[in-house]
Amino acid sequence: MPIEDLRPSIDWGKYQTLTLERRADGVLLITVAEPEGQPAGTLVRRHTEISSIWRDFGDDPELRVAVITGRGDKFWTVEGTDGLDEMLANTGNYDLTVNLIREGLVNAHSIVNCDKPIVSAINGEAMGSGLATALLADISVAATDARLIDGHLLQGIAAGDHSVMIWPLLCGLAKAKLYLLASQDLTGEVAERIGLVSVAVPPGDVLDTALGIAHRMAAGPQHAVRWTKRSLNHWLRTATPAFEASLGFEALSFFGPDLVEALKAQVENRSPRFGAPLAW
Template structure:
C-alpha cells in the first residue's frame, strides 16, 4: 500500500517507519501523503492505543529531500501544502505518540520528533537544527514546540548555532525522555510503547488536551476546562477499573475506554 513508509499495527501499537533509507529518510511529497493516511488511521483505529514513529536504517530523518529544492521554490507553499496537514493531524491524535530516534534527526526530521509526545533516543543518534546551514529558519512547528521543552534561550541557541546535539546532551536539557543503548534499542522502544498501550488511553488524551490548553488560557477558563476534562475521565470504564483494582489490591487491566 505504501512506498515511502511502512505502517503496521502489533499488539495495540502502531509503527510508522520512514522508509527511504538510501536518502536518510528525507521527506518528499509522496512520503507526506502516505504519512497523513497512516496518521488518520491511528486516530480512528480503536485497536491502536499508542503510535511509534521511527526511521529505517541509520537515520530517523534528515529533513526535506534537497533534490526537490530548486531556485525560486516557494518554501512557504511547501510547508502549507505538505508539512502543515501532517502536523495538524499528528496533534489531533489523542493517543500517546513516541518518536523513536534511531539515528540522525535533522531539519524537519528534528521538527517531527519535537511534535511527538515522547522522544526515545538511540545512544549514538544526533539532533541538529540544520536549517541555518542553508539560510532558512526552523519550520514544521519546530519553534512552536522547542522553547516549550527547553526554554527560549536554549531554543535560540540550537536554532542559530545549528550544532549537533548528542543523546546525552539531549537528555540533560530535557529534549528526550530516555536514552537507550544500541544493544537494547528495539526491546527498549517496544517495552516503552507497550507500557503506554496498556495505560488508560482516554485519560492520556485528556492530559494532552489539558497541557496544550494551558499555554493559551487564563487560569479561570483553564480550571473550567479542567473540571470538564475530569468529568469526562470519570465517566470512562478505565476509571471504574482503576478504582476497583485499587480496592481489590490488584493491578488494573485498562481497556482504553
C-alpha cells in the same frame, strides 16, 4: 445505522515511504524509508504521507499507540544527492512551497491534536521534518549517539516545522536560541540532559524501549490516557501563533538566494557563501 458503519474506511496501502506494522495491544509501528536510492519524488511524497498518517492512526478503532522510527543509522533526514537534487529542482516553486508548508502545518497540528499517544524511537540522525516529528511525539526515545539538528538555517531558510512551538517549552529559550540560531547539532545524550527528549538509551535499546513504553500505555485506561494528553498539549496550542509565523517566514525563505546557495554548497561539498541581506 450501527456505529461501525460510520467509521471511515482507511486505505493503509497508500503509504509507500512508510512501512506499517500492527503489533500486539493495538500498537502501530511506523518505519520511515530514507529517500536515498528511492524513486524521484520520494522526499515530497514522504512529506505528504507523514501529514496524513496521524489522522488515519487516530481513526482506526483497533489502534491505541503509535511508535515511529527509522531504518539503519538514520531516523529521517534529507541528506544524499537524490534529496538535495530534488530540493534544488524545486526552489522557487510556489505551488510546491505552499503544499510543503501546508503539510508541515498539518503534521505538527495532527500530532498535537491526535488524542492517541505517539512515541518516537530516534535510532539515528534526525533533521528537518524528521526532527519535527521526533520531538513533537508525546514521548521521545533517542539513541545516546543520535545526531539531532534543525537544519533550516544550514539550508538558508528560517526555522519552521516545529521548533518555535516546542523547543522553548522543552529546553528553555536560551538553549533553543543556541541550537537553532547557531545551527548546532546535539547528540541524544545531550538532548536528554537539556530536556529536549524524554530519555536517551544505548543505540541497540532504542526501539525496544520505545515499544515497551508504547505497550504500557496501550494497556492503560484509554480515555484517561487520551484526555491527559489533550490537556497537556494545551501548552503547545498556546504557541500556535508563533509557530504559524515561523512557517510563514520559512515559506518566504524558499524564494530567496540563500536556499539555492546552501543547497549548491552541499552538493559541491563546500561551505556556503551567503550574501549581505537587505535591510530588515
